Amino acid sequence: MTHRGSRVLHVGSLSRVEGEGALHLSVSGTAVTSARLQIYEPPRFFEAFLRGRAHTEPPDITARVCGICPVAYQLSACAAIEDACDVEVPDPIRELRRLLYCGEWIESQTLHIYLLHAPDFLGRDGAIDLARTHRADVERGLRLKQAGNAILELLGGRAIHPVNVRVGGFHRAPTRAELQPLAEQLRRAMDDALATVHWAAGFEFPDAHCPYDLLALSEPGRYAIDTGTPTVLTEQSDAVRQFALTDFTDEVVEEQVPHSTALHATLRGRRHLTGSLARFAINRRSLSPIALQAATEAGLSGECRNPFRSILVRAVEVVYAVDEALRVIAAYEPPARPFVEVPPRAGVGHGATEAPRGLLYHRYALAADGTVTDARLVPPTAQNQGAIEEDLRRIAETALAGRATAGVGGAADTGTVDDAALTLLCERAIRNHDPCISCSTHFLDLTVDRAPLP
Amino acid sequence: MDRTERRDHAERAAPTLAVFKLASCDGCQLTLLDCEDELLALTGTVRVAHFLEASSAVRPGPYDLALVEGSITTPADAERIRAIRASARHLVTIGACATAGGIQALRDFADVDEFRRTVYARPDYIETLATSTPVSAHVDVDFELRGCPIDRRQLLEVLTAFLAGRKPDVPNHSVCFACKRRGTVCVTVARGTPCLGPVTHAGCGAICPAYGRGCYGCFGPAGTVNLSALIPVLHRDGLDDRDTERLLRTFNAAAFAPYDKEVRP
Numbered sequence A: 001m002t003h004r005g006s007r008v009l010h011v012g013s014l015s016r017v018e019g020e021g022a023l024h025l026s027v028s029g030t031a032v033t034s035a036r037l038q039i040y041e042p043p044r045f046f047e048a049f050l051r052g053r054a055h056t057e058p059p060d061i062t063a064r065v066c067g068i069c070p071v072a073y074q075l076s077a078c079a080a081i082e083d084a085c086d087v088e089v090p091d092p093i094r095e096l097r098r099l100l101y102c103g104e105w106i107e108s109q110t111l112h113i114y115l116l117h118a119p120d121f122l123g124r125d126g127a128i129d130l131a132r133t134h135r136a137d138v139e140r141g142l143r144l145k146q147a148g149n150a151i152l153e154l155l156g157g158r159a160i161h162p163v164n165v166r167v168g169g170f171h172r173a174p175t176r177a178e179l180q181p182l183a184e185q186l187r188r189a190m191d192d193a194l195a196t197v198h199w200a201a202g203f204e205f206p207d208a209h210c211p212y213d214l215l216a217l218s219e220p221g222r223y224a225i226d227t228g229t230p231t232v233l234t235e236q237s238d239a240v241r242q243f244a245l246t247d248f249t250d251e252v253v254e255e256q257v258p259h260s261t262a263l264h265a266t267l268r269g270r271r272h273l274t275g276s277l278a279r280f281a282i283n284r285r286s287l288s289p290i291a292l293q294a295a296t297e298a299g300l301s302g303e304c305r306n307p308f309r310s311i312l313v314r315a316v317e318v319v320y321a322v323d324e325a326l327r328v329i330a331a332y333e334p335p336a337r338p339f340v341e342v343p344p345r346a347g348v349g350h351g352a353t354e355a356p357r358g359l360l361y362h363r364y365a366l367a368a369d370g371t372v373t374d375a376r377l378v379p380p381t382a383q384n385q386g387a388i389e390e391d392l393r394r395i396a397e398t399a400l401a402g403r404a405t406a407g408v409g410g411a412a413d414t415g416t417v418d419d420a421a422l423t424l425l426c427e428r429a430i431r432n433h434d435p436c437i438s439c440s441t442h443f444l445d446l447t448v449d450r451a452p453l454p
Numbered sequence B: 001m002d003r004t005e006r007r008d009h010a011e012r013a014a015p016t017l018a019v020f021k022l023a024s025c026d027g028c029q030l031t032l033l034d035c036e037d038e039l040l041a042l043t044g045t046v047r048v049a050h051f052l053e054a055s056s057a058v059r060p061g062p063y064d065l066a067l068v069e070g071s072i073t074t075p076a077d078a079e080r081i082r083a084i085r086a087s088a089r090h091l092v093t094i095g096a097c098a099t100a101g102g103i104q105a106l107r108d109f110a111d112v113d114e115f116r117r118t119v120y121a122r123p124d125y126i127e128t129l130a131t132s133t134p135v136s137a138h139v140d141v142d143f144e145l146r147g148c149p150i151d152r153r154q155l156l157e158v159l160t161a162f163l164a165g166r167k168p169d170v171p172n173h174s175v176c177f178a179c180k181r182r183g184t185v186c187v188t189v190a191r192g193t194p195c196l197g198p199v200t201h202a203g204c205g206a207i208c209p210a211y212g213r214g215c216y217g218c219f220g221p222a223g224t225v226n227l228s229a230l231i232p233v234l235h236r237d238g239l240d241d242r243d244t245e246r247l248l249r250t251f252n253a254a255a256f257a258p259y260d261k262e263v264r265p
């Protein structure tokens, strides 16, 4: 098939992502006139049924938005409700939350690296297929993922939808002795995490550049995970701009588009990206020495705007999370009580944390007795959708023009990239960011409309 | 046969596994990927023929075993589940969504149009059913595995059982039994913490009481549910009617509802 003429093309299903979606490309010659990522994951209406629930319930309930990053939902919910009730949790509890979140980062980012993303670079269908040729690598990935899950299981009770998180802290805090076996497992995981960076650095990366504003939380002295101030690095300058969390929905504006059940968010009309690339660009100076060194050795000296290289950034973040988890465990003193009371009061609270795939914002309005009267959740996927569409447009256009698209396959070199190659490339572009489609509301049907050349 | 041929042959002979997703959070299918120690051994004995979260290689059915996660919330999914059933020799639902409608079944007790208007500025773009129903409300199901999310050990038991052609050994008793086995002091007796353990299906290993909180029913109703005995205890432990209703109406709202209706019509 050629890229000339008008036609509609349906291709398979988007795999190795979380959720269901389709992609619609309109092509005229070598120009992509529109790229629409359509999410048709059925809506589940969390914001609606949170109303009327008690202020103690959103952590358990919103965990069910996403099985891949439940801790992100639990801790953003806790932060927002504690803000509404004007309660600050003491440092030992904050540190335990950070440890739990490190567990989710290790587990979720490793899942993304080994099971969803790496097979793209090695020409494989998935990790099971990859294990035939790269068994030791896949085993290393599973071991590393297991170390993340071990944190979640010990601290949270289980890896998916942990039960031990509550508003104000934890139901039960671990003893120092309980954390020791975890420290041993994490020390071994550090070798696996460093080997992962080294392994991924050997992949072949297509050229690409994402010209968007980047949004991540940032805090002094350490890489933001569980708390921080929203920080924007604009496309053109090194200058960063911060805004107050209370202004979040004025700055990050969600709009509904007809083709998707996920809302689209922009930074007041400007396309932005959140997630590993944004965090690394904004916060890399706050990485721990070992993570910073791993980044440098992998060729990540400054900010990275090549979405294909996000796998490397993610691997560096896993090194950081392992290192940080070890630090928290080494310094751990059990809190006097595992939680502080959070008496309800009427008010509005805001909370944001860095989910593995990007900034996750929650806002709740509470009545005096703690009943939730309004809830707003802004997941990373809603924010990244616009940037992903723009990525898809650029990458498809590059491929159609037969330019630098290493690893695309098909007939890219002759300027007539075929549909199978185009689909593969588009899927890769999405997996670079890995939209947690279930967050928003999995599966890619690629439709290409090709207009006749004038 | 050379090695590749032998491998291809062995693979063709291996039973095929497919994993499908409807309205859900992906947590239950992720449980399969969380079987880190067993994953590679498992994929040596079954052929994963359809599992979008894990592989872009998709082979057409029929499949020997299909796992289905998620509930039916759209007209399209109601159609899809029939096609899935037709392609599967055995169909097993995994998780509270697929076996009880999940958290999204809270719409069954509300006005879905109002939900639509709350979340979306243009509700007319959104196609959805007024209910969130379990897979069994639409097609025959061979086995239902409970939990939000399911338990990894139970999932492995179900997979092994279906591969061996036997019935899965998944007991019907309540979380209380598991608590006793684990040696956890009862949170209700010792501290007056409200707990759904007596009416909740075992499977999680009684995690919540071990972490000092009451069970919130994420595995749905146990084989026998005696709500008329439990509700006075919940009241004694400080829950009013509204709290009790909320506790029963969360991740398995539609499954607990009939029992609740018997007691508090």
Ligand code: SF4
Pocket (backbone or CB within 6 Å): A064, A067, A161, B024, B025, B026, B027, B028, B029, B069, B070, B094, B095, B096, B097, B098, B102, B103, B147, B148, B149, B150
């Ligand atoms: S049952 Fe719970 S864990 Fe499983 S998919 Fe549904 S919401 Fe997620």
Ligand code: SF4
Pocket (backbone or CB within 6 Å): A163, B175, B197, B200, B201, B204, B205, B206, B207, B208, B209, B214, B215, B216, B217, B218, B219, B220
């Ligand atoms: S104790 Fe109850 S709520 Fe907790 S994990 Fe087990 S079944 Fe779920």
